[in-house]
Amino acid sequence: MNSIARVQSSRVLVAILSLAAAQGLAAAAHAADYNVGSIEITEPWARATPKGASSAAAYLTITNSGTAPDRVSCTSSDVSGQCQIHTMTMDNGVMKMRPVEGGLEIKPGETVTLKPGGYHLMLVDIKHPLEAGKVATATLQLEKAGTIKVDFPVVPIGAPAPGASTGGGSMMMDHGGMMQMDKH
Numbered sequence: 001m002n003s004i005a006r007v008q009s010s011r012v013l014v015a016i017l018s019l020a021a022a023q024g025l026a027a028a029a030h031a032a033d034y035n036v037g038s039i040e041i042t043e044p045w046a047r048a049t050p051k052g053a054s055s056a057a058a059y060l061t062i063t064n065s066g067t068a069p070d071r072v073s074c075t076s077s078d079v080s081g082q083c084q085i086h087t088m089t090m091d092n093g094v095m096k097m098r099p100v101e102g103g104l105e106i107k108p109g110e111t112v113t114l115k116p117g118g119y120h121l122m123l124v125d126i127k128h129p130l131e132a133g134k135v136a137t138a139t140l141q142l143e144k145a146g147t148i149k150v151d152f153p154v155v156p157i158g159a160p161a162p163g164a165s166t167g168g169g170s171m172m173m174d175h176g177g178m179m180q181m182d183k184h
Helices: 003-029
Strands: 034-036 039-047 055-064 070-077 080-091 094-099 104-106 111-114 120-126 135-142 146-155
Touching: 034 146, 039 135, 055 104, 055 135, 055 146, 070 120, 120 135
Parallel strands: 039 146
Antiparallel strands: 034 039, 039 055, 055 111, 055 120, 070 080, 070 104, 070 135, 080 094, 080 120, 135 146
């Protein structure tokens, strides 16, 4: 085998190993589904944070298959001093985040996805950076269905949501810089 063929073979091998590692990380990021009463929680995940970050965001999908509305709040997390549900809006080009007072309502038959750029769990005063491949746990309180602990697998900084295409459209929640935290 000549040197060009060896270099090409090495590149192919590196590409295959990189793909296998990425698939392994994606598999590790796959989370369990949770059921409490008529509420189903699916696809929980969080994104890793840089050193020095004071907050992090976590995401999930909530479906209410019952006949009555329910409200969800985040009561605690093993990785932060506070856990809240926030909404995010754009106002004249400035991103504003605000806690959802009284919990987020999930109407009967409704599915609500907490995702980058919208509703999300805000982990405030994180105790340490969230690291890819690890898990953060949060306790959610449902007004009618009860309390449940949910594990949020942590994906790398900048990674798309688990199951999302890698072709962009994923927004990284950076709670510093140009973003503004609206505390009203």
